[in-house]
Amino acid sequence: MNTSTVEDVAARELIAFRVGAQEFCxxxxxxxxxxxxxxxxxxPRAPKFVRGVINLRxxxxxxxxLAVRLGLPSAEPTARNVIIVAxxxxxxxxxxxxxxxxxxxxxxxxxxxxPDVSSELVRSFVRGLLSLDERMISLISLDHLLAAPxxxxx
Amino acid sequence: MDxxxxxxxxxxxxxxxxxxxxxxxxxxMEDGADDPDTVNAVFRAVHSIKGGAGIFSLDALVRFxxxxxxxxxxxxxxxxAVTPAVMKLLLRAADALADHVRAGREGVAAxxxxxAALVAEFAVLNAGPSAAAAPPAAVAAPVAAPPPxxxxxxxxxxxxxxxxxxxxxxxNEAALLLRELGQLGRLELDLxxxxxxxxxxxxxxxAYLSWTARLHAECDExxxxxxxxxxxxDCTLSISLxxxxxxxxxxxxxxxxxxxxxxxxxxAESSESEPVSEPVAEVPEHHPxxxxxxEAMAAKAETSSAVSATxxxxxxxxxxxxxxxxxxxxxxxxxxxxxxxxxxxxxxxxAMALDELEHLTREIQDSxxxxxxxxxxxxxxxxPRLVREVAAQTGKQVRLLTEGEGTExxxxxxxxxxxxxxxxxxxxxxxxxxxxxxxxxxxxxxxGVVRLTALHRSGRIVLEVADDGAGxxxxxxxAIAVEKGLIAADAQLSDEEIDNxxxxxxxxxxxxxxxxxxxxxxxxxxxxxxxxxxxxISISSRPGHGxxxxxxxxxxxxxxxxxxxxxxxHTLIIPLGTILETLQPRAKDVHALDNDLRVLALRGxxxxxxxxxxxxxxxxxxxxxxxxxxxxxxxxxxxxxVLLVDAIHGQRQVVIKSLEANYRAVPGIAAATVMxxxxxxxxxxxxxxxxxxxxxxxxxxSLLEAR
Numbered sequence: 001m002n003t004s005t006v007e008d009v010a011a012r013e014l015i016a017f018r019v020g021a022q023e024f025c026x027x028x029x030x031x032x033x034x035x036x037x038x039x040x041x042x043x044p045r046a047p048k049f050v051r052g053v054i055n056l057r058x059x060x061x062x063x064x065x066l067a068v069r070l071g072l073p074s075a076e077p078t079a080r081n082v083i084i085v086a087x088x089x090x091x092x093x094x095x096x097x098x099x100x101x102x103x104x105x106x107x108x109x110x111x112x113x114x115p116d117v118s119s120e121l122v123r124s125f126v127r128g129l130l131s132l133d134e135r136m137i138s139l140i141s142l143d144h145l146l147a148a149p150x151x152x153x154x
Numbered sequence: 155m156d157x158x159x160x161x162x163x164x165x166x167x168x169x170x171x172x173x174x175x176x177x178x179x180x181x182x183m184e185d186g187a188d189d190p191d192t193v194n195a196v197f198r199a200v201h202s203i204k205g206g207a208g209i210f211s212l213d214a215l216v217r218f219x220x221x222x223x224x225x226x227x228x229x230x231x232x233x234x235a236v237t238p239a240v241m242k243l244l245l246r247a248a249d250a251l252a253d254h255v256r257a258g259r260e261g262v263a264a265x266x267x268x269x270a271a272l273v274a275e276f277a278v279l280n281a282g283p284s285a286a287a288a289p290p291a292a293v294a295a296p297v298a299a300p301p302p303x304x305x306x307x308x309x310x311x312x313x314x315x316x317x318x319x320x321x322x323x324x325x326n327e328a329a330l331l332l333r334e335l336g337q338l339g340r341l342e343l344d345l346x347x348x349x350x351x352x353x354x355x356x357x358x359x360x361a362y363l364s365w366t367a368r369l370h371a372e373c374d375e376x377x378x379x380x381x382x383x384x385x386x387x388d389c390t391l392s393i394s395l396x397x398x399x400x401x402x403x404x405x406x407x408x409x410x411x412x413x414x415x416x417x418x419x420x421x422a423e424s425s426e427s428e429p430v431s432e433p434v435a436e437v438p439e440h441h442p443x444x445x446x447x448x449e450a451m452a453a454k455a456e457t458s459s460a461v462s463a464t465x466x467x468x469x470x471x472x473x474x475x476x477x478x479x480x481x482x483x484x485x486x487x488x489x490x491x492x493x494x495x496x497x498x499x500x501x502x503x504x505a506m507a508l509d510e511l512e513h514l515t516r517e518i519q520d521s522x523x524x525x526x527x528x529x530x531x532x533x534x535x536x537x538p539r540l541v542r543e544v545a546a547q548t549g550k551q552v553r554l555l556t557e558g559e560g561t562e563x564x565x566x567x568x569x570x571x572x573x574x575x576x577x578x579x580x581x582x583x584x585x586x587x588x589x590x591x592x593x594x595x596x597x598x599x600x601x602g603v604v605r606l607t608a609l610h611r612s613g614r615i616v617l618e619v620a621d622d623g624a625g626x627x628x629x630x631x632x633a634i635a636v637e638k639g640l641i642a643a644d645a646q647l648s649d650e651e652i653d654n655x656x657x658x659x660x661x662x663x664x665x666x667x668x669x670x671x672x673x674x675x676x677x678x679x680x681x682x683x684x685x686x687x688x689x690x691i692s693i694s695s696r697p698g699h700g701x702x703x704x705x706x707x708x709x710x711x712x713x714x715x716x717x718x719x720x721x722x723x724h725t726l727i728i729p730l731g732t733i734l735e736t737l738q739p740r741a742k743d744v745h746a747l748d749n750d751l752r753v754l755a756l757r758g759x760x761x762x763x764x765x766x767x768x769x770x771x772x773x774x775x776x777x778x779x780x781x782x783x784x785x786x787x788x789x790x791x792x793x794x795x796v797l798l799v800d801a802i803h804g805q806r807q808v809v810i811k812s813l814e815a816n817y818r819a820v821p822g823i824a825a826a827t828v829m830x831x832x833x834x835x836x837x838x839x840x841x842x843x844x845x846x847x848x849x850x851x852x853x854x855x856s857l858l859e860a861r
Contacts, residue, residue, distance in 0.1 A: 041834040042724060043813075043820050044770035053817065055828045058481035062817040091816045146817070 014130075016102040016137050017084065020072045023101060023137040025130065030086045030142065034100055037081040050146075051077070051096055056085065063094040064145055071121050088142045095142075104137070106130060111139060165206045167466075169255045172199040174535045176248050181538055184241045190230070197226045203255065212258040218269055219254075221276045222247050234279060243279065247272050249539055308339070308372050310396035316364035321388035323359065332365060334381050339371025368396070469565070472525050476712065479515075479522045480809040480828075486515045487830035523710055527562040530608045530615075533572045534559045537579050537606060544583040551590050551601040552583045558608035563615045564710035570687055571617065571707065574680040578619045578703050579604060581677070586621035586701055596698065598622065614689075615709055620702040626695040628652045635661065653693045653701075657681045685841075687711065688731055716808050716827075716837065717785070719799040722767025722777070725835045727808055727827060728797070732787045732840040736802060739784045754784065754796045761786065764843055765798045770822050789844035797843070810837065 014025040040052030040063045049068040053060045063083060067074035083094040111128035128139040179196035204219035225244070228234035250272055313335070317328050335341055343365055350362040369378065378393055490508055498504050534556045545552040587593075587602035594600055607618040628649060635641045635655045647655075655661060659678040684691045689707035708714070708731075716727035743755040744763065753760040763784075767773040782798040789795065808827035811834075813820055824839035 039833065041826075041836060042772070043817075043836070044772060044822055045820065050817075053813070053826060053834045055484075055832055055834050058477045058484070058811070058828065060811045060813055060816060060826045060828075060834055093816065 012106070014104045014106055014139065015084070015100065016104055017082070017095075017097040017100045019066045019070065019097050020074075022070075022072065023135055024066070024070075024097075024140050025102075025104060025137050026084075026086065026140060026142060028103065030088065032085040032087055032092060035083050035085065037077045037079060037083055037096065054083075054094065056092070056094070059092065061085065061092055061094045062146070063096050065096045067096075069145065070125065070140075086142055088145060091146075093142070093145060104130070104132065114138070162210060164466075165210065166255065166259045168206065169203055169259075172203050173248070173252050173255065174532070175199045176251070177535055177538060180241070180245055180248055183236060184245070188236060193226070193230045197223065197230055200226055200251065203251065207255075207258065210258070212254075214269070215251075215254040215258050218273065219251060221273050221280075222251060225276050225279050228280060240279065243272070243275055245542065247276070249542075252539075308370055311367075311369040311371065311375070311378055312392075312394045312396055313367040313369060313378065314364065314390070314392045315367065315382070316390040317361050317385070318388055318390070319359060319361040321385050322361060324385075324388060326385050326388065328363070328365070331381060331385065332367070335367060335369060335378070338373050338377060338381070339369050341370075342368040364390075467525075472522075476522050476526065479519050480712075483515050483519055483809070484828050484830065484832065486512055488832050491830055523564070523712065524562075526565050526710070526712075528565050528568055529560045529562050530568060530571075530617075531559040533568055533575060534606060534608070536572070536576070540576060540579055541583055541604060544580055548584060549589065550583065550587055552587060553601050553603050554579070554606065555603060556606045561608040561610060561615060563707070564712065566711045567615070567687065567707055567709070570683065570711075571705070574683045574705070575606075575617065575619070577677075577680050578705075579606065582619050582621040582623070582701075582703070586623040588624050592624075596624075610709075611706070614706050617705040617707070618702055619705075620700060622700040625697040625699055625701055626653050626656070626693075628697070631655050653695055656693070657691070688714065688729065690731075711810065713807050713809055714827075714837065715805065717805050718803040718829075718835070719766075719783070719785070720801050720803065721770065721799045722773035723800070724767070724770075724772050725803075725829065725833075726766065726799070727835055727837040728785060728787070729824070729837065729840060730805065732789065734786045734788055734794070737784050737786065739779050739782065739796070739798075741780050744779050756786070756796070761794050761796050763796045763798060766838070766843065767798075767800070769843055787840050787844065789841040793844050795844040797838075797840075808835070808837070 013028040015028045015031055016023055016025040018024075035056075038054050040054050042052045043050060043062075046052070049065050051063040051065045053062050055061070065074055065077075066072075077096055080099070082097055082100055084097060084100065085092055085094050111130055114122060114126040114128055117123070124144045125140045126138045127141045130137040130139060176196055176199040179192050179199065182192050183196065200219055200223045204216055204223060207215040207219060222244075225234060225247075229236060229240070229244075234240060250269055254269070315328070315332070317326075321328070332341070332343060336343075344367070346364045346366060347362070349364070350356075356362070371377075375393060375395075382389065382391055486508075490512065493504060493508055537556070538554050541552050541554040544550070582604045583602075587604070588596070588598075590600035593602060603622045605618070605620040607620070609616050632641070632647065632652050632655070635652075635658070636643045636645075638661065640655065640658050640661065641647070657677045657680075661678065681691050684705055684707070687707055688711070689705055691706075692704050693701060694704070695701035714727075715730040717730055717733060719726050719728055737756075739754055744752055745755065745760070746752050752763045754763050765777050768776055777798050777800070779798070782800060783802050785797045785799065785802075787795055787797055808829075811826045811828065813823065813826050820836075822839055822842050824837045824842075826834050826836050829835045
């Protein structure tokens with residue numbers, strides 16, 4: 001399900017969320033549900049951004065700490081944190097974020113290309129930028145969320 | 155999916171079933187069963203495959219099935235005698251038909267050479283002494299092919315017909331049936347109103363009338379019975395021949411349950427009123443005069459009841475249901491815990507209702523798991539062909555006996571035991587049994603027997619493969635093991651230990667490496683796949699009398715008995731099957747081999763110690779031996795190790811959840827499960843952890859990124 005690319009989101013809805021001080025958004029069609037934070041079971045030898053796994057109605061759901069994944073400062077999650085359950089390439093993944101801030105309806109023309117920077121993280125996740133009332137929201141793709149070079153090293 | 159493709163899929167699924175039926179039938183015939191039932195079943199199977207194949211224009215398949223069918227028809231009409239040679243040909247044809255079906259499914263052409271030879275053999279068979287071909291009608295409707303009556307003489311049939319209330323309730327009309335009967339010949343009809351109550355007592359929808367008929371006709375009994383075909387079980391019917399006693403069909407006794415065909419006796423009140431007809435009582439069940447229709451009818455009833463008894467369900471749906479029920483079990487446990495926490499008394503209504511709920515959930519879980527359970531028949535049915543092929547290639551005479559085909563086990567287990575079982579059967583026929591000459595010299599019959607048995611024993615399925623061959627040649631096995639450097643030359647081994655050597659990797663005893671088995675990837679692979687299923691394999695052998703391999707497997711792969719432990723503060727499940735014992739280690743028994751590796755002195759030996767928390771990276775500090783509990787476990791290839799954990803919390807059955815579905819395989823972890831508090835707990839992969847102590851595996855946990 002490669003639905004979070006720029007072409008696909010023409011006149012579609014996006015779900016915006018906050019991680020630390022930054023705002024991000026993903027295609028709402030990839031979101032299966034949103035739920036509160038529960039303690040995750042730590043997986044041995046997992047990369048740092050994998051918080052562990054939780055029970056999602058009988059399925060084992062890995063939790064990705066987006067802050068760690070995107071190289072932002074992270075804190076221990078509290079009950080105020082939110083997990084966005086997203087469908088990525090036939091798998092369901094929980095994204096640990098601070099809060100869900102908005103649901104946006106956008107047109108393709110509102111999305112600006114991400115600036116050409118050298119940052120590996122930006123290049124592998126950020127698909128475009130939206131500006132909304134002086135807020136900058138990055139449209140991110142989840143395709144490479146788990147498949148990261150860091151993992152093979154682990 | 156394209157609808158035609160879906161139909162095609164169903165066709166091939168049905169083909170598998172028909173082929174299985176064909177094989178079963180042929181084997182029964184080989185055992186000497188020549189009753190029309192079996193022959194008909196075999197014929198029907200081939201005929202159905204042919205019919206379906208025609209729709210999908212699988213011409214090669216249709217042509218071959220047709221030739222096969224023609225011969226079977228010959229067998230059925232007793233034109234072709236069932237000799238062992240013919241049986242062999244038929245069995246080979248069944249194999250070829252299976253090949254054709256497979257080729258059809260994969261869309262490739264079947265080997266023409268093999269088929270051509272068989273077709274030629276069939277041609278010879280079909281052109282046998284009496285060239286009288288069976289009437290085409292018989293081909294179209296195999297079940298309705300009774301042998302014709304000896305001569306068309308007029309006979310007098312005494313028929314007693316008493317409709318039951320249900321006959322009318324189903325909208326049948328007695329008068330129409332009697333009128334139809336009248337068309338067979340001259341009919342004398344007596345109405346019997348004796349059981350008719352007075353108007354005040356009459357039940358409006360009851361049935362009170364019965365008829366006694368005398369039919370003068372040239373027809374046979376089947377024709378008479380056909381008239382009443384649609385009211386089977388809805389009436390009491392008795393048919394007898396007046397002048398000479400002829401078979402009164404005993405289908406009532408033969409019919410399977412749920413098929414109520416009451417031919418006899420006429421109810422007390424009606425017989426009083428009918429002194430004319432004396433139904434012939436207790437005629438032998440299989441009277442030679444008219445076995446056809448009776449047998450055919452019984453067969454028909456059997457197939458129809460089989461059809462209604464099963465439905466095809468997508469496996470995904472069943473799995474979804476199983477998942478949901480697993481979830482229900484967890485939720486129920488969580489609820490119980492909450493109720494307990496709330497301090498509600500055990501005798502209170504809530505707690506009692508909860509007990510009920512728990513009971514119910516367990517029952518639902520058992521029933522749902524039973525849906526996935528299937529008889530091992532599907533695997534067993536592949537074995538006769540295998541044995542035939544091995545026998546043909548090795549020039550041995552092998553007879554396969556199977557027992558307990560109906561034993562049920564989870565579908566995934568069935569799928570995964572097929573390969574090891576194939577290997578074992580092949581081994582038993584190839585290595586286990588001697589050549590006919592050797593057998594005769596040993597005073598045994600030339601034909602060797604391989605026995606395959608399945609049974610349930612204490613919550614597990616036990617599969618046995620036994621042969622009556624020479625048994626394990628222990629001196630040879632030991633010599634080979636020494637030669638291959640698997641054991642020391644001066645090792646002192648018990649008989650049992652020697653037998654178990656054949657499970658070592660790289661071991662093969664066959665003097666001649668054959669195509670069939672014996673490339674040294676034999677029993678160790680079998681053992682590996684069995685252990686992977688959570689099973690165990692053992693062997694017992696008596697020289698001169700044969701060997702028996704015993705496989706014991708869990709009934710399902712969906713649940714597992716585990717020990718709940720904690721390591722470095724994390725809850726883990728250790729599969730119970732791997733745990734040999736638990737012990738409290740004493741500090742003086744622990745010896746350090748080097749910085750990382752410690753061993754525990756245990757009953758004169760030394761067993762490597764694995765600190766679970768450290769190995770999994772949960773902790774970077776070694777656990778204090780005296781503060782820990784040790785579990786002696788056995789991994790793959792009987793490697794033993796001692797696992798150190800914080801504490802043991804108990805034993806429970808857990809539902810296995812895949813980590814790969816949403817994440818990926820995690821080294822050291824076999825799977826996950828959900829505990830009663832709703833949290834995920836990880837199931838330890840004992841093999842991986844134990845093999846981590848060996849030289850080739852990285853021992854330094856800090857190399858692995860721990861969080």
